Amino acid sequence: MSVSLPSDFNRIAIIGVGLIGGSIARAVRTAALPTHIVAYDASDAVRARVRALGLADTVAETLPEAVSDADLVILCTPVGTFEAIARAMAPHLKPGAIVSDVGSTKGSAIAAMAPHCPAHCHLVPAHPVAGTENSGPDAGFATLFKGRWCIVTPPEGTDKTAVARVCAFWTALGSNVEVMDAQHHDRVLAVTSHIPHLIAYTIVGTASDLEQVTESEVIKFSAGGFRDFTRIAASDPTMWRDVFLNNREAVLEILQRFNEDLTALQRAIRWGDGDTLFNLFSRTRHIRRTIIDAGQDTPRPDFGREPATPSEAETK
């Protein structure tokens, strides 16, 4: 999508300062946007930490205080909180304000926010496809969105200028931007994010429940592949619970396909059908190369985990 507007918000309100909210604040500063940043978090401890880190120009003590006068309000809390927040902040939004979010499930995000969005405001949901396994305001960093995609999912009939302004904002933070409808977003993300997380959580749980293999053995010998899954399975539990509760249909649909494919491989293993295994294993190799060519992952073997410095190697 081509975006001609520069990012032009005088005042943005970040509601919920975790990994994503904290990274937005840092990225706005690094991009030197002429924007006053107001941050609010329901947790006293997080607000204190945001103050200590100096992430915002203003740390608001209440939600109404945070959103009053904001040109752009971005909900960076788990999707399950969106309805309550949208309802509570509605009376305090100024005319022309844009309400956005960073939730991982867009159909449900719109369903939660749209009924409470005043007619004099614009609802422009967005989802930056970026993150790490860490949570909280300390986990954020300014380059998190750089070169990653941000998907913007305006409901039909949304003001085009409002959409373009949100796109320009994410472009200014270093993202590539794509606009699509919420339903398609939810199906795409079920494949590229939700099912991978569900599978990772499952296998890590399975491994820790075995009787014949101890947890100590699982940990010692995790370099054979398992440890890659534990990274994803260390992601924020509340956020991910809400993802699965809010993208149920697409997740169950893709999971059904995954189950069929896994059953076919299970059968190939049972019957010693090496060709079926080899054919799949050859086919999946090129996707990795394409992802690296697209700049969406590092080409360094093993994610560059080889100890980078002699001192780091020594501690292992």
Next chain:
Amino acid sequence: MSVSLPSDFNRIAIIGVGLIGGSIARAVRTAALPTHIVAYDASDAVRARVRALGLADTVAETLPEAVSDADLVILCTPVGTFEAIARAMAPHLKPGAIVSDVGSTKGSAIAAMAPHCPAHCHLVPAHPVAGTENSGPDAGFATLFKGRWCIVTPPEGTDKTAVARVCAFWTALGSNVEVMDAQHHDRVLAVTSHIPHLIAYTIVGTASDLEQVTESEVIKFSAGGFRDFTRIAASDPTMWRDVFLNNREAVLEILQRFNEDLTALQRAIRWGDGDTLFNLFSRTRHIRRTIIDAGQDTPRPDFGREPATPSEAETK
């Protein structure tokens, strides 16, 4: 296991020079072991490449030439080749030679090699739990085994000195060494390596077969989790076909447990049971921390994929 012997092989033969064989050769040099390295690979192209890289003191043109006079022979080829190689080299092994390997499945490795191992030799199978998604002699590097575990699985009654010498060799390459029986090894690795690979291959295959989500979309939005799986699913197809054909029982057993656990989560999603999801997602977090504390993975968020240098960031 405490090992007091230093590594004391005058001449080792590396049969098959891919990622692991090539890394052993490099690690022997880096550790400055006083060992003559003979390398052999069935592929003309690989032998030429090994010569060009200078990985070995001698590049043998035939298997008999490679193993004659070797004190330690290490098979670094896919497990499916072990029986034919063990049979072909048997008449050429010198008395007292130790036959070892780096195969990922140990029960089948012993079954393939033991019947052909001369009485005047010692069979001491081993499995370094280390690797990357890359293959071939160029992919190897000297620090691959550093801080990783190598599991040694001698059949009952194996000469204790021979076992200790193999353990000392891997210790000299930087590995931690553990001795266990082959059957237990196969069950442990089914959990920590084989099932994770099978699942990764499956989901990458599923994603590329969908009608409603294009491969281009899968690639663009892979940073949401999917790309972690593609790394594993880029591993060598022949090697992994052989793993599954040779560890069938343990893989099918663990897969059954995984399926039960996934079905339970599927049901929790269908019925909106957030507590079940949250409880699992909280429980899996600590395993990640334990793996990092054990030095088996990097603590850097997102495996340290954040662009390391400004120039690397620019290319994205």
